[in-house]
Amino acid sequence: DDAVRFKQQAGIEAAALVESGMVVGLGTGSTAIFATRRVAERLHSGELCNIVAIATSHATDAAARELGIPMLTDDIPREIDITIDGADEVDPSLDLIKGGGGALLREKIVAQASRRQVIVVDESKLSPRLGTHWPLPVEVLEFGWRSQKRFLERLGAVVTPRKNNGDLYRTDQGNMILDSRFGPFIHDVPVLAQGLGARAGIIEHGLFIGIAQDLIVAGVSGVRHMRR
Ligand code: DER
Numbered sequence: 001d002d003a004v005r006f007k008q009q010a011g012i013e014a015a016a017l018v019e020s021g022m023v024v025g026l027g028t029g030s031t032a033i034f035a036t037r038r039v040a041e042r043l044h045s046g047e048l049c050n051i052v053a054i055a056t057s058h059a060t061d062a063a064a065r066e067l068g069i070p071m072l073t074d075d076i077p078r079e080i081d082i083t084i085d086g087a088d089e090v091d092p093s094l095d096l097i098k099g100g101g102g103a104l105l106r107e108k109i110v111a112q113a114s115r116r117q118v119i120v121v122d123e124s125k126l127s128p129r130l131g132t133h134w135p136l137p138v139e140v141l142e143f144g145w146r147s148q149k150r151f152l153e154r155l156g157a158v159v160t161p162r163k164n165n166g167d168l169y170r171t172d173q174g175n176m177i178l179d180s181r182f183g184p185f186i187h188d189v190p191v192l193a194q195g196l197g198a199r200a201g202i203i204e205h206g207l208f209i210g211i212a213q214d215l216i217v218a219g220v221s222g223v224r225h226m227r228r
Contacts (some may be wrong), residue, residue, distance in 0.1 A: 004030075006122035006218035007086075013216050013223050014084040014120045015042065021050045023078050025087025025110040026064055028057040028103035031120045033223050035084040036060065040067035052108055054080060057103040058172050060084050083114040088134045088206070089127040090119065090146035094228050095189060097130050099137025099206030100163050102162070106215050108204055110152050111211050119212045123219030135160070136176035136186070138178045140155055147193070151199060152180045155192065155204040 011034025018024055018039055026036045042048040054072045055061035064071060072078065085107055089097040102140065111117045127133055136157070140148045141195050145161070152159045157180035160170035169177055186192055189207055196205045215226045 002032060002220075003122045003124060005118070005182050006191075008029040008034045009044070009218040009223050010120040010122065010216045011084070012038045013218070014118045014209050014214075014227065015039050015216075017082060017084075018042070018048060018051065019116060020048050022081040023072065024053045025080045025083025025085070025114050026053050026055050026060050026069075027083065027120075028060045029086040029101040031085065031086040032060070032084060033063060035120060036069070037066055039069060040064070044071065052078075054110060056085060056107040057101070060103075060226045076110070080110060082118060083110050084113065084118045085122060087119050087121055087125055087208070087212075089130055089132070090121055090215060090217075091127055091130050094119070094226070095130060095213045096208040096212060097136055097206050097226055098208050099139070100134065101175070102169060103141050104137055104206045105171065105173060105175075105204040108208065108211075111208065117212045118212065118214040118216060118217045121218075123217055126217065130189055131182045131186035132184065133137070133169040135179040135181035137162070138180050138196065139171055139173075139175050139203040139205070140178055141201050141203060142176050145178070148199070149178055149200050152178060155182075155195065157182050164171060170180050173203070
């Protein structure tokens, strides 16, 4: 359908930014996978050489290995030149909500270790204010998770522990995710991020503020490439 075609177009456009010799961060989700596949294609065609990659999730790591992309170890031994990743919502200042795919912690670690962060989305992800369309994923330690739920509710959220076929969803780190809907949208993103960051037991949250340099959006009017 259209959304998949747009995701593919955005992913392929982003993969063109990868140059030989680079260390590449590979994002997680149904858009970033198109960039990963394109990087592998360019590698096998000889167009690219000397690429190594770091994955933002076990799922992405498995897919990249399957595609024959040489992978670095988890300790990120070299600076990452470029990371290509998706997002759940993007606001006009290129701030993001991420975490719909559950990979927000490694995604943020890799993003903050990258010289350049390129976000690839179909146009449905664009939003006037973060929180308009998506709940904010908050990764929490299972220990004391109900106290985090109450904390988030006091901040005004409707909080739903993420489930996976009836069982509690677990991140690659074995933590839980509390999907926190701040309706009608998040009123002050930096203040919320600061409050979440100060709370013991909240491992990470899906607000990516000031991290993305590039946004590649594919939609009915074609592919647009914006920069911060
Ligand atoms: O978890 C994330 O942030 C992923 O990037 C993911 O949510 C992006 O969504 P997509 O599968 O629509 O690309």
